[in-house]
Amino acid sequence: MDLKTKALTKSIWVFHFAAASCNNCDIEILDALTPKFDLERFGILLVGSIRHADVILATGAISHKAAVRLKRLYEQAPQPCLVVAVGSCACSMCIFRDSYNMAGPFDGLVPVHAYIPGCPPKPEAIIMGVVKLIKALRKG
Amino acid sequence: MAKTLFYFIVFPGFLFTALIGLLVSWIDRKVTARVQWRVGPPILQPFYDFVKLLGKETIAPQAGSKLTFLFSPIFGLAAATVVSTILWLVMISPEKTFLGDLIVVIYLLTIPSISIIIGGFASGNPLASLGASREMKMVLAYELPFILAVFTPVIKAQGIIRLGDLLQYQWANSIFLNSWSGFIAFVVAIICMQAKLALVPFDIPEAETEIIAGPYIEYSGAPLALHKLTRWMMLFVVPMFLVVMFMGGILFSGWHILWGILKYVLLLVIIILIRNTNPRLRIDQAIKFFWGPMTILAVIGVILAFLGI
Numbered sequence: 184m185d186l187k188t189k190a191l192t193k194s195i196w197v198f199h200f201a202a203a204s205c206n207n208c209d210i211e212i213l214d215a216l217t218p219k220f221d222l223e224r225f226g227i228l229l230v231g232s233i234r235h236a237d238v239i240l241a242t243g244a245i246s247h248k249a250a251v252r253l254k255r256l257y258e259q260a261p262q263p264c265l266v267v268a269v270g271s272c273a274c275s276m277c278i279f280r281d282s283y284n285m286a287g288p289f290d291g292l293v294p295v296h297a298y299i300p301g302c303p304p305k306p307e308a309i310i311m312g313v314v315k316l317i318k319a320l321r322k323g
Numbered sequence: 324m325a326k327t328l329f330y331f332i333v334f335p336g337f338l339f340t341a342l343i344g345l346l347v348s349w350i351d352r353k354v355t356a357r358v359q360w361r362v363g364p365p366i367l368q369p370f371y372d373f374v375k376l377l378g379k380e381t382i383a384p385q386a387g388s389k390l391t392f393l394f395s396p397i398f399g400l401a402a403a404t405v406v407s408t409i410l411w412l413v414m415i416s417p418e419k420t421f422l423g424d425l426i427v428v429i430y431l432l433t434i435p436s437i438s439i440i441i442g443g444f445a446s447g448n449p450l451a452s453l454g455a456s457r458e459m460k461m462v463l464a465y466e467l468p469f470i471l472a473v474f475t476p477v478i479k480a481q482g483i484i485r486l487g488d489l490l491q492y493q494w495a496n497s498i499f500l501n502s503w504s505g506f507i508a509f510v511v512a513i514i515c516m517q518a519k520l521a522l523v524p525f526d527i528p529e530a531e532t533e534i535i536a537g538p539y540i541e542y543s544g545a546p547l548a549l550h551k552l553t554r555w556m557m558l559f560v561v562p563m564f565l566v567v568m569f570m571g572g573i574l575f576s577g578w579h580i581l582w583g584i585l586k587y588v589l590l591l592v593i594i595i596l597i598r599n600t601n602p603r604l605r606i607d608q609a610i611k612f613f614w615g616p617m618t619i620l621a622v623i624g625v626i627l628a629f630l631g632i
Contacts, residue, residue, distance in 0.1 A: 187375075190371045190372075190374035190375040193371040194371040194372045221356070221361040221363075223361065224365075226368055230531075230536070231535035231540075234541055234542060237375070259382075261380035261543040263380075
């Protein structure tokens with residue numbers, strides 16, 4: 184493992200992308216970033232600008248309008264940038280599958296590197312997902 | 324020639340200041356975490372952040388001016404390096420001072436803010452322009468009381484504007500903080516320092532909850548790393564400047580070195596505590612605060628210094 188990968192896994196700045204979800208996953212993501220779980224221990228920070236992001240935390244079932252914005256955001260992010268789908272809607276569309284206004288699951292639009300199922304997933308599950316992502320990155 | 328290069332690149336200059344800057348920013352984050360009852364990041368965290376940013380892709384926005392956008396972080400970094408070199412050389416050997424180096428240092432301390440303004444305007448992003456214009460207003464607001472506060476010791480020392488002579492004056496007599504005028508000027512300078520470092524309650528230019536990251540919004544990769552490094556170095560350089568001006572600097576002999584470092588740590592803890600116990604001000608409130616109460620306080624300090632109190 185070279186220094187570049189090690190630095191990336193030790194300092195993950197996340198960008199929160201909420202695509203028309205019911206807001207529950209977003210609340211759980213914010214919970215995961217509170218002092219109780221203290222993700223800064225692992226160097227994980229929430230950033231506001233996509234240009235600073237290493238990981239996009241994407242939630243919600245994606246509509247045709249949000250799909251355009253997701254693709255643009257992914258193109259704006261500096262590489263290497265990873266995408267994590269948080270929640271059942273983001274992973275598999277959940278109850279919105281086959282809806283007339285849905286643009287398809289996340290992995291049909293941008294490459295997704297980790298899936299965190301749950302409706303909504305607990306903060307512990309989100310941290311677990313990020314840890315698995317870091318382990319996969321270290322293996323290469 | 325080789326000695327000068329060594330001064331600028333290795334010892335009091337770039338490498339030394341950058342390393343201490345990384346350490347100091349870790350202390351800042353760790354103490355903040357402890358205040359919020361958290362564990363906080365490991366000691367190498369700023370180093371990992373810096374290396375990671377160097378390894379990321381650099382994007383220059385199409386709407387902006389690419390050359391200005393990419394070069395602006397270098398101005399800030401160079402200015403912080405030069406200030407640190409001047410301050411430490413003067414502390415190690417006070418006879419290395421030159422006429423008016425105090426004025427040079429005051430000018431150079433403004434340049435990191437100006438590099439942020441240039442970078443923000445060059446990025447062609449409306450939020451970055453908004454942040455840069457706020458930064459410009461902040462510079463206009465805090466410079467007046469800051470310069471008045473810095474000139475109070477100069478008046479007390481009968482018009483010495485060499486940093487080395489100011490230090491020797493303090494070592495021969497007492498430090499400027501021991502007098503009423505010096506104390507008032509020191510309080511004003513601490514609050515102006517908070518604004519100079521763009522920390523809460525004066526982090527108005529990059530208010531991440533309203534204008535995301537302000538001037539930094541379009542930066543990614545290596546230029547962002549340089550901007551961050553400049554900020555961390557300033558967290559070391561600006562308090563050091565106040566230590567030299569008001570608290571007699573660091574005397575390099577025996578126990579005095581430890582005592583000098585303690586002075587800096589005291590200032591750092593004050594900065595961190597102010598940062599953790601205050602909400603953010605609006606830009607108009609900040610300007611009113613600096614041009615009103617702070618300037619009046621600084622003028623009182625100057626008058627007291629003229630009276631010799």
